[in-house]
Amino acid sequence: MGSFSEYLANIGRSIVTLGDGLAVTFSYLLRKPFTIQYPDRTEKPVVAMLPERSRGILEIDINVCTGCSICAKQCPIDCIHIEVVKDEETKQRVLKRFDIDVAKCMFCGLCVEACPVSGLRHTHEFEGSMSDVHRLMLSFVDKPQPVAKPAKKDEPAPETKPVGSIVRKLLADWWKPANPTSGGPR
Amino acid sequence: METLSNYIADYLELSGLAREILYAVLIVAVAAGVFMVALTISGLLTLAERRVAGRIQSRVGPNRVGPLGLLQWLADGLKLIMKEDLVPAAADGPLFRLAPYLVIVGVFAAFVSVPFGQLLIAADLNVGVIYLLAITSLVTVGVLMSGWASNNKWSLLGGIRAAAQIVSYEVPAVLAVLSVVLLSGTLSMQGIIAAQGGWPWHWYLFHNPFTFLAFFLYFTAAVAEGNRTPFDLPEAESELVSGYNTEYSGMRFAGFFLGEFANIYLMSAIATTLFFGGWQIPGVTPEQQATSWGLQLVGLLIFVAKASIGCFVVIWLRWTFPRLRVDQLMSVCYRYLVPLSLLCLAANAVYMLLIPAGSMIDRIIHYGTAAFGGLVGLIFLWRVFHHIRSVGDRLDLNVLARGQKGRFDPRIQARRYGKFRKKRYSKETG
Numbered sequence: 001m002g003s004f005s006e007y008l009a010n011i012g013r014s015i016v017t018l019g020d021g022l023a024v025t026f027s028y029l030l031r032k033p034f035t036i037q038y039p040d041r042t043e044k045p046v047v048a049m050l051p052e053r054s055r056g057i058l059e060i061d062i063n064v065c066t067g068c069s070i071c072a073k074q075c076p077i078d079c080i081h082i083e084v085v086k087d088e089e090t091k092q093r094v095l096k097r098f099d100i101d102v103a104k105c106m107f108c109g110l111c112v113e114a115c116p117v118s119g120l121r122h123t124h125e126f127e128g129s130m131s132d133v134h135r136l137m138l139s140f141v142d143k144p145q146p147v148a149k150p151a152k153k154d155e156p157a158p159e160t161k162p163v164g165s166i167v168r169k170l171l172a173d174w175w176k177p178a179n180p181t182s183g184g185p186r
Numbered sequence: 187m188e189t190l191s192n193y194i195a196d197y198l199e200l201s202g203l204a205r206e207i208l209y210a211v212l213i214v215a216v217a218a219g220v221f222m223v224a225l226t227i228s229g230l231l232t233l234a235e236r237r238v239a240g241r242i243q244s245r246v247g248p249n250r251v252g253p254l255g256l257l258q259w260l261a262d263g264l265k266l267i268m269k270e271d272l273v274p275a276a277a278d279g280p281l282f283r284l285a286p287y288l289v290i291v292g293v294f295a296a297f298v299s300v301p302f303g304q305l306l307i308a309a310d311l312n313v314g315v316i317y318l319l320a321i322t323s324l325v326t327v328g329v330l331m332s333g334w335a336s337n338n339k340w341s342l343l344g345g346i347r348a349a350a351q352i353v354s355y356e357v358p359a360v361l362a363v364l365s366v367v368l369l370s371g372t373l374s375m376q377g378i379i380a381a382q383g384g385w386p387w388h389w390y391l392f393h394n395p396f397t398f399l400a401f402f403l404y405f406t407a408a409v410a411e412g413n414r415t416p417f418d419l420p421e422a423e424s425e426l427v428s429g430y431n432t433e434y435s436g437m438r439f440a441g442f443f444l445g446e447f448a449n450i451y452l453m454s455a456i457a458t459t460l461f462f463g464g465w466q467i468p469g470v471t472p473e474q475q476a477t478s479w480g481l482q483l484v485g486l487l488i489f490v491a492k493a494s495i496g497c498f499v500v501i502w503l504r505w506t507f508p509r510l511r512v513d514q515l516m517s518v519c520y521r522y523l524v525p526l527s528l529l530c531l532a533a534n535a536v537y538m539l540l541i542p543a544g545s546m547i548d549r550i551i552h553y554g555t556a557a558f559g560g561l562v563g564l565i566f567l568w569r570v571f572h573h574i575r576s577v578g579d580r581l582d583l584n585v586l587a588r589g590q591k592g593r594f595d596p597r598i599q600a601r602r603y604g605k606f607r608k609k610r611y612s613k614e615t616g
Binding site for chain 1: 238240241242243244245246502503505506507521522566569570571572573574577581582
């Protein structure tokens with residue numbers, strides 16, 4: 001008789017548990033889906049929906065950069081290339097090249113933490129697909145310009161361009177055929 | 187069919203050979219019509235399956251082809267037609283090519299005897315139910331044949347599993363169906379529907395507690411016969427790649443696929459006929475319904491709605507339950523379903539002997555069973571709302587929506603996660 005009561009208990013248990021399982025999935029059927037239909041069916045651009053401190057493609061505001069190269073030294077995979085030369089006439093240090101290889105970058109953020117003038121920062125941009133991997137070497141210096149002087153203690157920090165505006169422009173420019181700096185490895 | 191043919195022949199004043207030719211043409215036309223209807227139904231079911239699966243998994247599902255993604259199934263069919271029809275070098279060519287046709291014929295031929303409406307049935311056979319159960323057994327042959335002819339160990343295992351499973355589950359399915367046949371005293375599909383009524387307490391589902399049980403036994407066995415999850419051992423993709431249809435591609439694969447989905451509709455349609463009163467409209471007798479085209483249309487819609495709900499349940503089962511093991515599968519069939527269906531059959535026979543049809547006790551039992559069914563439904567709904575509430579979510583009944591609005595609205599985020607955060611925080615801080 002013991003095994004028969006077990007038999008009935010099996011039936012009862014399976015009915016209750018199967019029913020509750022069905023209730024769980026049915027409750028999911030009645031809820032809103034989580035899916036974000038990237039890229040074309042979002043309320044606003046996905047870039048605008050990212051969390052505040054998300055790490056996207058790096059950018060440098062060269063009007064603030066002092067050419068100290070701390071970021072390049074910090075970088076564990078050497079994806080930042082900086083060239084600073086001394087101008088013989090004006091005796092000024094001139095920023096000749098500031099390239100970031102986004103293809104190599106692993107978005108660790110060490111360079112951003114190290115930057116003493118907060119010129120280097122992560123943007124929210126992430127849509128940087130290119131037909132050629134070398135095109136992801138972003139050049140932030142068009143023509144050599146003197147490096148910025150670090151602000152004095154009582155001076156206010158210099159104005160920087162809005163976050164993301166520089167990278168957006170660069171990425172957009174890559175696709176313009178007339179751009180002389182676009183395309184090909186350096 | 188024959189009456190229709192005679193009617194047209196008399197109208198055109200045909201006789202002799204012309205009459206026979208007209209009959210033959212009509213038969214081919216009806217067969218083509220039934221085939222197209224079955225194809226469309228199974229195509230739409232593939233779409234329904236993907237959408238329901240999406241919603242159950244908090245996704246959206248296919249929504250890009252056509253308005254709301256409703257033409258996705260046509261795109262899929264087109265893709266499968268254009269694909270190459272590969273036959274493996276080691277396979278047994280003729281058998282390999284033949285197998286999908288057996289599956290398609292086995293399932294689609296059964297549609298001949300599905301009573302979509304009072305007059306809308308291709309052939310109301312006097313052995314309707316037995317015909318349906320017999321013709322769908324062709325699927326077993328097709329599946330076993332494809333498994334054998336593929337010359338692939340996974341396919342062979344799948345085919346053998348399918349054969350064992352379908353043959354085993356045929357027993358409880360037939361026994362459960364026999365309970366209904368016993369009550370209605372006929373095997374004809376239309377006869378069984380006519381023996382029921384429009385209101386739920388007239389259905390055989392709520393005829394007495396044992397038919398209520400018989401329905402669940404039939405449904406379980408039918409799901410197993412259709413190789414659907416949780417009984418999809420023949421196709422078990424995590425064990426057998428794709429089982430008996432591993433080596434198939436293109437339209438031959440689509441044949442198996444359409445057969446499976448048509449089978450879902452078929453089992454729902456049979457359940458609707460046997461247990462849910464088919465095309466019967468509440469408050470309208472079959473005699474009244476026969477006189478009006480409008481009522482015929484309503485009856486058709488009622489039948490399709492009931493069968494669609496059945497299909498939905500089968501799809502829903504697939505996305506809820508994990509697959510059984512082979513020994514569990516056999517144990518469920520022979521230790522639980524077969525004895526219970528025998529009990530149902532015997533109890534129904536005793537019921538018919540002891541309680542005269544139409545008596546007071548008979549009616550009280552109908553109402554009582556229907557009330558019990560309603561109670562079960564209410565408990566189920568309560569559980570559903572309990573599960574929704576416990577997550578702090580809200581209902582969203584817009585099933586066709588693409589679900590892109592307001593995902594990142596901070597208020598929604600707060601509603602979704604706020605409760606838990608607060609709880610955890612208060613626990614941690616004491």
